[in-house]
Amino acid sequence: MASAMLEVGLPAPVDPPRVEDLRLPAARVRLPEAQAERLGASVDAGVRAAHTYGKAYRDVARALAGDVGAAPDVVLFPSDEAGVREALELCAERGFAAIPYGGGSSVTGGVEARGLRERFPGVVTIDLTRMARVLEIDRTSLAARVEAGILGPALEAALRREGLTLRHFPQSFEFSTLGGWLATRAAGHFATLETRIDEQTESLRLLTPAGPLETRRLPSSGAGPDPKRLVLGSEGAFGVITEAWIRVRPRPDARASADVFFADFLAGARAARAIAQAGLHPSNCRLLDPTEAMLSGACLDGRAVLLLAFEASGHDPAGLLARAIEIAREAGGEPGKTRTKASAGPSEKDGASERWKRLFLDAPYLRDHLARHGLIVETFETACTWDRLEGLVSEVARAVAEAARRECGRAVTGCRLTHVYPDGAAPYFTVVAPGRRGDEVRQWDAIKAASVEAILAAGGTVTHHHAVGRDHGAGYIAEQSTLFDEVLRNAKHSLDPRGVMNPGALLPLPPSPEGRP
């Protein structure tokens, strides 16, 4: 579909390189045998290669090209907090860079050692996935204490046994961890209200080189600036999140959904805005523009489609859906069939919504497949207030089209709204363009730079939920008050005095010192 829209024939696919063919840099970190065993240390080539990148397009392109020059020296797999503490002490004492690593699904360079080999005598990736237990469930307060390294499916399976769910389903769900969600302020399933993991976090525990920073288990507090909010979004730059109390809920037993079709994206956006401002709180309120609708198969006739759903436990959400459809109709929408589901059985398999959901889950696989065929396929996202939405979407589309034409000859750009708020929305862009073998990363970086510039000029943020990582560092500095940047740097200095925690992520590295590479 994407290649058809681009009117290009796909070149033959490139096979991923074999591990034995990779030229990994020397593993510089040697640990005493007992310590290596305690910390689950691995210098295995496959393990180091697998921990070299996240899951952005530029990561896939570099991996396909066999470029693993930034592989960590060693990967540690601590199995408890004592292991994490020992790993941090090791790094602080010997000046090794420490990169916390959950599922490795960062799409903004959050887990890679870009520029670190030259500056640090060792690069140590700390993989948390052996810390994956649900430690406690408080059924009265509907909260669970969970280790940070648990992957999405394991967490949901453990909660399901108690009839509960976190219902945090980012696109990376299968390959991302609770700790990663917390460190990057991930956005999930809910299009309104609890849009991000922040709202589902009761308390958390961060292990820093200076000691633990744990927040009190509280439903809410007005005692000073909220300490949780310093840790949420800290992207490993202050320490390693080891566990958290998260808010869970009964599994919904009723669901009502419908697709509403619009002549164009802006008409759909007006409907999404009216619904977001009506206090109805849909669980899904995702708007696909005609390109996204077509790419996903949700709607093939050139219209935009708004995917609406309401979920409830113990009461019927049909009335709220009916009101939302009424609002959408007033904004010019044509509603399709309403679907209801009375029990928590498997969801219905028809409708634009379901087709879109399947593609949403399959998109990363498809992206990797298309990348092997030489296509640049990437997404980026932002958020802005409603008054700026139209201008932002058109300016970003224009800037991306212009950059893509220059770099790649042509491109297809789609836009959807993934999350909506009473005062604004999160537009999410997809770009597909033909890459030039060996030059794809530079091509994409040029397109991306144009998008960031357009987003910031139009009043958006560098990221709604993909985090800052290393790719958004410059944009983040441009977006942020310089005084807040100073506060963050001082916080880092308090918590990580030697500057070994994920250097360059969130807070960009200072320029390389004179006389060093």
Add this chain to the structure above:
Amino acid sequence: MASAMLEVGLPAPVDPPRVEDLRLPAARVRLPEAQAERLGASVDAGVRAAHTYGKAYRDVARALAGDVGAAPDVVLFPSDEAGVREALELCAERGFAAIPYGGGSSVTGGVEARGLRERFPGVVTIDLTRMARVLEIDRTSLAARVEAGILGPALEAALRREGLTLRHFPQSFEFSTLGGWLATRAAGHFATLETRIDEQTESLRLLTPAGPLETRRLPSSGAGPDPKRLVLGSEGAFGVITEAWIRVRPRPDARASADVFFADFLAGARAARAIAQAGLHPSNCRLLDPTEAMLSGACLDGRAVLLLAFEASGHDPAGLLARAIEIAREAGGEPGKTRTKASAGPSEKDGASERWKRLFLDAPYLRDHLARHGLIVETFETACTWDRLEGLVSEVARAVAEAARRECGRAVTGCRLTHVYPDGAAPYFTVVAPGRRGDEVRQWDAIKAASVEAILAAGGTVTHHHAVGRDHGAGYIAEQSTLFDEVLRNAKHSLDPRGVMNPGALLPLPPSPEGRP
């Protein structure tokens, strides 16, 4: 009612002292005439006396006793941001303590110069109430840019002209400002969802001695730790909030409410929990224990009462109320009459809910009246997870009763839940006890200390929405991670290098240096 429950006769009331009888300390800050005029400086005795305290019981008791030894040297009334900047420069240059002041309704010593005259050559109160304009309304995004010094009624009046409302109604509504709400993370009208001003804040602007810190106008962002959250709750310790973009909404046009009666507080709490966990989002879900119900006249027969209300604009909330009543009934509640209101006219004047609301608004007046009669009347609040609620409420009641018996011979203690969350609630306590003339502040401080100790031991927070101020400093330090405390102190050092911003509020003063008073 309160005195009847205490079985004491009230002594004759004390009259507030006359201004001309007050012995104010010398006004040490002299400004050049032109500057004094620019900044609206006042050394008028009445103005200085009126800015000496907030509105806690201990403030009222000290004011009644004519104790104004901690009055500021001068009160400035800047009328724009340039004035605030000049005031901060003045304070930073000359080492004067600067106390930002909105409506003066702090109940935790947030605006008083406790211990500051001895340490600073001048104490300057910066009253923001001349900065009270609504600067912009964005009807598309439903947001308004407002100066920080606006009082609640003026803000609502300006919004009402546009058919909008902020719907933030703390008990202090008439006498508190937007800036004060933001600086103290005030809780308002909504018992669920947007319980505090934090959720209604789109962006804000803080003027610090080091320059402005302004956050970007965004509905949401995942770019690093949220900068807004550093400013919300900063209590003037970092600078002066000068303006904010706040999220407004259409005035609700439908309301459905009911009172539900319970044999005791814990049965009512079980119902409140079940409703909070059912995803119904009532605007009101306040539970009064039998004492609170009796003191307020909401219910006189010794039962607890749950005040439920749902509000909506453009759809009917009656179904949600019906479901909430059903849940309350399953928990043993006996519902009273359901009331609905189809338009935004004046609300119905019957029912426990309305009686309670009247008392809620009148309580501060009544408190001042009873204080004149020698009664100690004060409230304090906390929040905890549901699993700890029963233990916390009984332990706090026990500790307060014990301390009050020791200090005052007897006391009446009531408890209500003011805000509910899926994972916990905010218990709010009222204490009425006979004071001993001239000793009331010490008596209350002893009771308060016992309550803080019991709250922290039982897993609560020192404050759900009364802020830290100077009264909760020690408890705040006990509650907080020491590393977070260090981060806050470094933040203060970045933003307020001379340490002149509201010294002692939020972050306690270090012990007085040796050899100084």
